[in-house]
Amino acid sequence: MRRSAEEVDVLIVGEGTYPYIRGGVSSWIHQLIQGMPELRFGVVFLGSKEEDYEGIQYEFPENLVYFTSHYLFQNVGDTEVTEPVPGRVDPELLEGLHGWFDGMEEGSMPEELSRLEFYNEEVRYEDFLHSKGAWEFIRRRYERSASDLPFIDYFWTVRNMHLPIWELAALAKGLPRFGVVHSPSTGYAGFLASLLSYDRKRPMLLTEHGIYTIERKIDLLNADWVSYEKPSLLQQPEEFNYIKQMWVNFFDRIGRFSYRRAERIFSLFDDARRKQLALGAPAKKCEVVPNGVDVPRLERLDWKRGDRIPHVVVLIGRVVAIKDIKTFIRAIRIATQSIEDLEGWVVGPLDEDPIYAQECKNMVETFRLEKQVRFLGYRSIDEILPDCGLVTLSSVSEGMPLSILEGFAAGLPAVTTDVGSCRELIEGGSEEDRALGSAGRVTAIADASALAKAYVELFENETLYRQSQQAARARVRLRYRKEQMIGTYRRQYEEAIRWQG
Numbered sequence: 001m002r003r004s005a006e007e008v009d010v011l012i013v014g015e016g017t018y019p020y021i022r023g024g025v026s027s028w029i030h031q032l033i034q035g036m037p038e039l040r041f042g043v044v045f046l047g048s049k050e051e052d053y054e055g056i057q058y059e060f061p062e063n064l065v066y067f068t069s070h071y072l073f074q075n076v077g078d079t080e081v082t083e084p085v086p087g088r089v090d091p092e093l094l095e096g097l098h099g100w101f102d103g104m105e106e107g108s109m110p111e112e113l114s115r116l117e118f119y120n121e122e123v124r125y126e127d128f129l130h131s132k133g134a135w136e137f138i139r140r141r142y143e144r145s146a147s148d149l150p151f152i153d154y155f156w157t158v159r160n161m162h163l164p165i166w167e168l169a170a171l172a173k174g175l176p177r178f179g180v181v182h183s184p185s186t187g188y189a190g191f192l193a194s195l196l197s198y199d200r201k202r203p204m205l206l207t208e209h210g211i212y213t214i215e216r217k218i219d220l221l222n223a224d225w226v227s228y229e230k231p232s233l234l235q236q237p238e239e240f241n242y243i244k245q246m247w248v249n250f251f252d253r254i255g256r257f258s259y260r261r262a263e264r265i266f267s268l269f270d271d272a273r274r275k276q277l278a279l280g281a282p283a284k285k286c287e288v289v290p291n292g293v294d295v296p297r298l299e300r301l302d303w304k305r306g307d308r309i310p311h312v313v314v315l316i317g318r319v320v321a322i323k324d325i326k327t328f329i330r331a332i333r334i335a336t337q338s339i340e341d342l343e344g345w346v347v348g349p350l351d352e353d354p355i356y357a358q359e360c361k362n363m364v365e366t367f368r369l370e371k372q373v374r375f376l377g378y379r380s381i382d383e384i385l386p387d388c389g390l391v392t393l394s395s396v397s398e399g400m401p402l403s404i405l406e407g408f409a410a411g412l413p414a415v416t417t418d419v420g421s422c423r424e425l426i427e428g429g430s431e432e433d434r435a436l437g438s439a440g441r442v443t444a445i446a447d448a449s450a451l452a453k454a455y456v457e458l459f460e461n462e463t464l465y466r467q468s469q470q471a472a473r474a475r476v477r478l479r480y481r482k483e484q485m486i487g488t489y490r491r492q493y494e495e496a497i498r499w500q501g
Contacts, residue, residue: 003066005065009041011066013044013189014044014185017029020054021349022057031482035490038063039493040065041064042067044068050074091133095133097113098137101165102158102253114195125162129162158246168195178196178202183205183207191258203496204258205496206265207268210397210398211276212255262285265287268291269399290484292405292485293482295480298385298409309459311389313415315344316384317348318353325346327448327451328451331455332455335452343374344373346373347379390414392414392455393417394416397419398419399420400420415458416443417445427442437470440472441454
């Protein structure tokens with residue numbers, strides 16, 4: 001569903017999020033658009049391959065007047081390594097570009113990278129990858145650092161890494177005029193937003209829900225666009241690590257590109273802000289703006305439940321490795337030994353990583369937990385939360401999970417791993433916040449026994465449960481209301497739109 005407009009007030013550039021994926025960042029984008037009906041929004045969706053997404057999952061608000069989607073890895077099936085072509089670009093410039101992008105060499109960002117006309121007009125992708133100068137540089141780098149790999153795998157990694165940069169530059173030329181461009185991540189989305197900001201001389205805002213560079217370090221092991229697939233028993237650790245490190249360095253560099261250009265850099269909690277600073281974000285640009293939820297609406301789900309404490313633990317999230325659903329399954333298995341009628345519900349899509357989802361289902365069957373662990377797919381939280389007693393996350397990485405805030409507003413204590421802002425959400429951040437009490441329990445990552453112990457403790461001790469419930473309700477009312485978040489971004493947008501450079 002494409003929407004066209006020549007001009008928008010706010011252009012949001014997102015990667016792998018709205019409107020094809022539900023929850024998380026997508027919910028946040030939808031909140032922003034719905035919450036500011038007086039502004040005209042545009043959305044640019046960047047995805048991997050078109051077949052990776054089932055379709056649009058949200059009904060577009062009327063003020064979303066522009067929408068387009070672009071798939072960065074749609075045409076990566078051709079593994080042919082072509083012969084080098086005559087170059088028309090200074091080989092030293094090419095080496096500098098390659099060296100900066102892959103992060104294997106020190107040096108400041110080449111100024112050329114901020115000019116949109118540099119791509120395709122001054123340096124074509126063919127020059128960057130296939131010219132004789134580039135070919136010789138890639139070959140020397142391969143022989144020096146990764147000669148145990150097949151050359152085609154190394155070359156393919158370099159190709160896949162850099163091809164989207166030129167595609168994004170071409171895409172930028174056809175996008176509408178805007179007052180401010182806003183990206184919810186660094187990565188390719190942040191890079192495109194930065195190029196647009198440089199080219200159109202308009203402000204850029206950056207909001208990181210999770211720290212993109214750090215999250216890529218976690219999920220590179222499972223990414224289907226890392227082409228080196230030697231069987232693990234034959235693979236030397238340093239071989240794969242070099243390929244992985246190339247990607248990590250690349251994302252670090254384009255993240256710094258985004259930090260350099262952004263007018264304001266937002267995070268969801270203070271620890272994330274500190275990580276941004278460590279990755280090169282200027283302190284004077286950084287600010288914390290927490291997520292917010294519709295507290296009055298969600299409180300009605302609390303009233304619907306009444307005084308019941310259902311022995312149901314709900315995990316709302318995608319069935320993917322970074323959510324560590326397998327640890328949740330193990331925790332339910334352990335906890336049911338103490339609470340026989342305990343159930344664990346997984347509420348979220350199963351199609352993002354079908355292999356992992358099937359492994360989780362197989363684990364449930366192996367443990368004979370079919371009656372205790374239920375995969376419900378996507379469901380409305382209005383339907384789910386009144387029948388639950390606890391909300392949980394077993395993730396290995398998070399930002400500020402909306403599912404925990406929504407659970408709080410609906411009267412549910414939380415049990416989470418110690419990732420992202422979860423400890424701050426449950427135990428409080430400021431002195432005033434901590435005085436409200438604990439809204440649940442925080443455990444170590446991948447510790448199924450600790451999760452199970454926390455579930456049992458909260459369900460079996462009603463006094464503790466009620467205290468945690470009250471803290472959850474009070475904390476979300478005090479600090480995490482949707483209108484607070486919308487008000488902050490409205491002020492940022494209005495200031496940026498008025499800006500005259």
